[in-house]
Amino acid sequence: MRRGKTPAVVLARRLSQAVWLALIVLIGVQFALWALPQTAGHAPEGTRPAGVEGFLPISALMSLRLWLAGQGIHPVHPAGLAILLGVLAMSALVAKSFCSHICPVGTVSEALGRLGGRLLGRTWAPPRWLDLPLRSLKYLLLALFLWVTWVALDLPGVRAFLDSPYNRVDDVKMLLFFAHPSRLTVAVLGALAVGSLLVRDLWCRYLCPYGALLGLVGRLAPLKVTRDPATCTDCGKCTKVCPARLQVHTMTRVASVECTSCQDCVAACPVKACLAVRPPRVAPSRWWLRPALVVVVAVGVYLGVTAAFRLTGHWRGDVSPAEYARRLPEIDSPLYTHAGGLAAGETPAAATSGAAR
Ligand code: SF4
Ligand code: SF4
Numbered sequence: 001m002r003r004g005k006t007p008a009v010v011l012a013r014r015l016s017q018a019v020w021l022a023l024i025v026l027i028g029v030q031f032a033l034w035a036l037p038q039t040a041g042h043a044p045e046g047t048r049p050a051g052v053e054g055f056l057p058i059s060a061l062m063s064l065r066l067w068l069a070g071q072g073i074h075p076v077h078p079a080g081l082a083i084l085l086g087v088l089a090m091s092a093l094v095a096k097s098f099c100s101h102i103c104p105v106g107t108v109s110e111a112l113g114r115l116g117g118r119l120l121g122r123t124w125a126p127p128r129w130l131d132l133p134l135r136s137l138k139y140l141l142l143a144l145f146l147w148v149t150w151v152a153l154d155l156p157g158v159r160a161f162l163d164s165p166y167n168r169v170d171d172v173k174m175l176l177f178f179a180h181p182s183r184l185t186v187a188v189l190g191a192l193a194v195g196s197l198l199v200r201d202l203w204c205r206y207l208c209p210y211g212a213l214l215g216l217v218g219r220l221a222p223l224k225v226t227r228d229p230a231t232c233t234d235c236g237k238c239t240k241v242c243p244a245r246l247q248v249h250t251m252t253r254v255a256s257v258e259c260t261s262c263q264d265c266v267a268a269c270p271v272k273a274c275l276a277v278r279p280p281r282v283a284p285s286r287w288w289l290r291p292a293l294v295v296v297v298a299v300g301v302y303l304g305v306t307a308a309f310r311l312t313g314h315w316r317g318d319v320s321p322a323e324y325a326r327r328l329p330e331i332d333s334p335l336y337t338h339a340g341g342l343a344a345g346e347t348p349a350a351a352t353s354g355a356a357r
């Protein structure tokens, strides 16, 4: 990266990451204040933020399946579907850009990698013979997720899962998982945090199934980092800064599933317009979207999709405050395990009215 003034694209991306991280922390606190008292039978504080449904990827994938099958937007946790569609849309336009602009885990992972680099002088990059098999792990996890959500259940089964008591409160189940972590959970999270100091993007590069999906979707993106061989001086600065360890200076178009469109390479390039996120077959001199505006466009797509859900009344689901107040004090009962919830066979009407037991 050039010394002195920080490039606008770097500032824009860091600002985006900081704002989203702060927002997600706020959502987490608001949700905990609302949910935890209710699990002890007390009145909630404040209201439930629907944005918490962004942390329910299985439920969102199942809703996506129903939606794609023409069965409409399922009313339980629709914000989860909105967020998933927003994430997919921005990553399908600007390759995998959710990872480098919004994802809070990516932001924390990036910060830990930077901290590790400062503390230790450099982070460790596994050799290629180890890196390749490790990178395949996230695809195995993605295959498992897709099998559970798209293969193991037929459409009525998917609908039964989404209507189940378990799914209706799985936002609170997820909160309790992290609010009262087991020793194993603490050990795994601790190992990942320490590992991220030593190996940059340990979770994202090797284990995250969501990132694996976005990488595949990003392959279709029209906007990708593109190098102009005519003006490139072969200085290698782009390759040196690439967090995904790509040989950017040898590529004309960066079509790798690992590229997150972070544009660190673009910011580092000393030749104007030589490296840019742009469509294929457009001459660098004719491309008008500046690097910082790519950040605005990517985040704007996400905001546009989620706003469409809000404006059409599909942001808040049909699990009412009264239903939460009824269910949360008994959330540890077998009814709210995956198998127990499905076996209970509540109909949506019964669930909402409280008739089923
Ligand atoms: S790989 Fe996963 S955790 Fe990492 S930034 Fe992307 S979506 Fe987030
Ligand atoms: S190629 Fe450029 S945009 Fe892609 S990950 Fe590497 S530095 Fe970021």
Ligand code: SF4
Pocket: 227, 231, 232, 233, 234, 235, 236, 237, 238, 239, 248, 249, 268, 269, 270, 271, 274, 275
């Ligand atoms: S930093 Fe720019 S000029 Fe240097 S190798 Fe990369 S694309 Fe070429």
